[in-house]
Amino acid sequence: MHVSLFIPCFVDQLTPQVGLAVATVLERxxxxxxxxxxxxxxxxxxxNAGYWDEARGVASRAVEVFAGAEAVVGPSGSCVAMMKVFxxxxxxxxxxxxxxxxxxxxxxxFGEFLVNQLGVTDVGARFPHRVSYHDGCHxxxxxxxxxxxxKLLAAVRDLELVECDEPESCCGFGGLFSVKFxxxxxxxxxxxxxxxxxxxxDYIVSSDPSCQLQLDGWLSKNxxxxxxxxxxxxxxxxxx
Amino acid sequence: MSSPATTAAAEHPRPGVAKKQFLHDAAEHVxxxxxxxxxxxxxxxxxxxxxxxKARFRDWEQARDAASLAKWSAVNRLDELLPEFVANxxxxxxxxxxxxxxxxxxxxxxxxxxxxxxxxxxxxKCMTSEEIHLNAAxxxxxxxxxxxxLGEFIQQLRGEPPYxxxxxxxxxRRDEISDLFGKHLGTEPTDSPEELTMxxxxxxxxxxxxxxxxxTGANFLVAETGQISxxxxxxxxxxxxxxxxxxxxxxxxxxxxxxxxxxAVLLPMLAAAGSGQPMTCYNTLYGGPRQAGECDGPxxxxxxxxxxxxxxxxxxxxxxxxxxCIRCGACLNVCPIFKNVGGFTYGTTYQGPIGSVITPHxxxxxxxxxxxxxxxxxxxxxxxxxxRIDIHHHLLHNRRNAARTAPSRLERxxxxxxxFVARRPWLFAAGGWLFRKTLPLAKTLRPPPxxxxxxxxxxxxxxxxxxxxxxxxxxR
Numbered sequence: 001m002h003v004s005l006f007i008p009c010f011v012d013q014l015t016p017q018v019g020l021a022v023a024t025v026l027e028r029x030x031x032x033x034x035x036x037x038x039x040x041x042x043x044x045x046x047x048n049a050g051y052w053d054e055a056r057g058v059a060s061r062a063v064e065v066f067a068g069a070e071a072v073v074g075p076s077g078s079c080v081a082m083m084k085v086f087x088x089x090x091x092x093x094x095x096x097x098x099x100x101x102x103x104x105x106x107x108x109x110f111g112e113f114l115v116n117q118l119g120v121t122d123v124g125a126r127f128p129h130r131v132s133y134h135d136g137c138h139x140x141x142x143x144x145x146x147x148x149x150x151k152l153l154a155a156v157r158d159l160e161l162v163e164c165d166e167p168e169s170c171c172g173f174g175g176l177f178s179v180k181f182x183x184x185x186x187x188x189x190x191x192x193x194x195x196x197x198x199x200x201x202d203y204i205v206s207s208d209p210s211c212q213l214q215l216d217g218w219l220s221k222n223x224x225x226x227x228x229x230x231x232x233x234x235x236x237x238x239x240x
Numbered sequence: 241m242s243s244p245a246t247t248a249a250a251e252h253p254r255p256g257v258a259k260k261q262f263l264h265d266a267a268e269h270v271x272x273x274x275x276x277x278x279x280x281x282x283x284x285x286x287x288x289x290x291x292x293x294k295a296r297f298r299d300w301e302q303a304r305d306a307a308s309l310a311k312w313s314a315v316n317r318l319d320e321l322l323p324e325f326v327a328n329x330x331x332x333x334x335x336x337x338x339x340x341x342x343x344x345x346x347x348x349x350x351x352x353x354x355x356x357x358x359x360x361x362x363x364x365k366c367m368t369s370e371e372i373h374l375n376a377a378x379x380x381x382x383x384x385x386x387x388x389x390l391g392e393f394i395q396q397l398r399g400e401p402p403y404x405x406x407x408x409x410x411x412x413r414r415d416e417i418s419d420l421f422g423k424h425l426g427t428e429p430t431d432s433p434e435e436l437t438m439x440x441x442x443x444x445x446x447x448x449x450x451x452x453x454x455x456t457g458a459n460f461l462v463a464e465t466g467q468i469s470x471x472x473x474x475x476x477x478x479x480x481x482x483x484x485x486x487x488x489x490x491x492x493x494x495x496x497x498x499x500x501x502x503x504a505v506l507l508p509m510l511a512a513a514g515s516g517q518p519m520t521c522y523n524t525l526y527g528g529p530r531q532a533g534e535c536d537g538p539x540x541x542x543x544x545x546x547x548x549x550x551x552x553x554x555x556x557x558x559x560x561x562x563x564x565c566i567r568c569g570a571c572l573n574v575c576p577i578f579k580n581v582g583g584f585t586y587g588t589t590y591q592g593p594i595g596s597v598i599t600p601h602x603x604x605x606x607x608x609x610x611x612x613x614x615x616x617x618x619x620x621x622x623x624x625x626x627x628r629i630d631i632h633h634h635l636l637h638n639r640r641n642a643a644r645t646a647p648s649r650l651e652r653x654x655x656x657x658x659x660f661v662a663r664r665p666w667l668f669a670a671g672g673w674l675f676r677k678t679l680p681l682a683k684t685l686r687p688p689p690x691x692x693x694x695x696x697x698x699x700x701x702x703x704x705x706x707x708x709x710x711x712x713x714x715x716r
Contacts, residue, residue: 007707007708009668009672011707012672012707013676013703013706014700014702014703015700016703016705016706016707016710017703019707019710020707020710020711035707035708035711035715037665037669037711038665039665040663040664040668041662041668043662045655045658046655046658047636048617048639049651049655050636050639050640050641050643050644051640051643051651051652051659052640052643054655054656054658055659057659057663058662058663061663137616137617137618137619137620141618141619141620141622141623142619168620170576170616170618170620172576174615174616174617174618177613177614177615177616177617178692178693179688179690179692179693180613181263181266181614182692182693183263183266183267183270183696184266184577184580184581186270186696187581188576188577188580188616189696191280191576191580214697216700217693217699218696218697220698221697221698
């Protein structure tokens with residue numbers, strides 16, 4: 001399959017290794033990968049703030065950028081949910097409506113793509129650590145992805161997967177919410193990061209770099225361990 | 241107690257006042273980690289019993305579909321069902337009063353009390369009465385008012401509104417209740433929940449007999465039979481209806497269901513989702529006052545049907561499903577915002593996610609949109625809702641409506657600038673480069689909104705190159 005990478009803007013600027021890891025895993029599985037450099041942002045910051053006209057302009061451009069791609073795969077449940085769930089609503093009644101529906105059907109979150117589209121759970125990785133998985137809310141509730149990343153982690157050699165006692169709690173990021181209501185956002189980070197830390201894991205695995213920013217930000221500020229790692233980085237690691 | 245002037249101010253604060261209060265109270269509350277842990281532990285027990293009850297349904301998701309459909313079809317047929325209900329209710333001897341808003345509802349009830357030459361009023365749990373600030377108005381007019389629901393009774397003694405619209409005093413520790421009863425009722429301290437309940441019960445029994453008027457809410461109004469369905473755990477609503485001379489019920493017009501059969505799914509759903517019970521202890525249908533030849537029941541029964549912004553919500557096709565709400569409180573119980581900021585911070589009658597959705601409709605978008613902003617949009621509420629209200633997406637809809645009607649100029653400028661840049665890849669890439677290069681300086685200067693992030697969270701160091709340059713190099 002020929003996969004077009006959908007790299008969220010903050011992955012582009014802050015965690016490029018996540019995007020590279022996605023490409024590595026897909027290429028190892030025998031697929032070809034492209035990056036369309038005209039892509040920018042999915043428009044979610046404007047959409048969530050209520051500025052739908054502004055978001056529409058950004059979204060319709062993204063729809064054009066990814067036109068004709070066989071599959072669009074992104075390492076963020078949140079940004080993928082924006083394309084898959086919200087683009088068709090946002091662009092309904094515009095000239096981009098059909099293209100948005102078409103893109104939604106061909107866009108996938110990375111872990112879900114491996115398991116449900118490629119039928120792969122064992123990518124041959126080894127990661128000799130105790131980890132806990134953090135569900136990003138958009139992946140969990142907009143895309144209904146829960147078992148897929150766990151299946152992938154279960155197949156990683158020497159990896160021990162433990163669940164925390166707040167598995168479905170939000171980390172509190174929420175985009176602009178994190179700076180508009182910083183005290184609430186931080187209290188939520190404290191609850192979720194605390195729950196994950198209590199598992200005594202070496203790494204928190206996530207499929208959402210925005211949740212990682214929030215969890216790592218809080219853990220680092222408070223001098224606590226562990227740190228997060230993206231699912232793609234775990235799967236792209238040492239080959240068993 | 242608040243005067244009518246403060247009541248009006250509470251209903252329609254000046255723009256910005258409610259938001260400022262929210263930010264202030266939220267900041268105070270999150271510092272009280274003891275309180276937050278207490279509420280979280282209390283809800284831990286609820287999750288276990290709720291899951292047990294959900295598992296007893298053959299198919300919980302199908303039951304949600306059925307419950308949602310029953311309410312959805314009723315909400316969409318209010319024009320037919322309201323007249324049907326009223327005709328049936330009045331044929332049983334009850335009288336219906338229509339109230340456009342809170343002030344009208346208060347005036348109607350004060351009129352009924354005067355007509356009945358009443359002195360003392362006893363109430364069972366009724367959030368609609370909180371919505372219209374009834375207690376303050378009754379006390380202002382010189383009536384004695386007593387709440388008979390244990391949680392509401394405790395809140396009344398504390399001089400506080402309900403903390404949670406189903407569990408009014410969930411934030412109060414047992415020793416605090418014991419002290420409260422000692423102070424107001426002169427009882428000995430006790431740590432036993434049963435003994436505390438008995439203290440309240442002994443105190444209240446006399447008051448049911450002395451009251452002239454009993455005021456209740458209504459969980460459902462059944463159109464085909466003209467009956468009011470009231471759900472409770474303590475039997476206090478039955479006594480509130482049965483013992484005083486006059487019964488006044490207050491209900492929002494959205495409480496209708498078409499058929500008695502609809503309660504077969506709605507009552508167990510309300511119990512399971514609301515309190516983790518198989519059924520609530522008492523579910524009673526009231527069809528009218530005492531009939532000829534009957535030995536008990538009130539002489540007269542009144543129902544105040546309240547609009548207070550509901551028809552405006554009905555007119556909003558996108559968010560109309562919010563009127564399906566059966567006030568079970570399940571969305572509050574799973575909400576990370578509610579759990580961390582507590583019930584009082586909202587400053588509304590209806591707290592939590594559903595309150596954040598409907599309050600802007602009931603009391604004004606400009607003043608209350610901040611509640612829709614105060615959400616990470618995690619969606620736990622929508623998954624928990626037994627009648628499938630699209631709660632967290634409606635928060636997005638409120639945000640959009642507010643951005644259209646009353647945008648913040650600064651934010652709109654920022655959003656427009658961002659959209660301008662995001663539509664031009666070269667500019668976006670240049671902006672990204674600039675962001676990475678100036679990040680160390682920005683971390684030192686801390687301009688807003690970065691300052692809000694950095695106060696409690698670190699930011700990683702910017703990598704040497706962006707993904708797009710790394711990819712160019714990799715592909716070479």
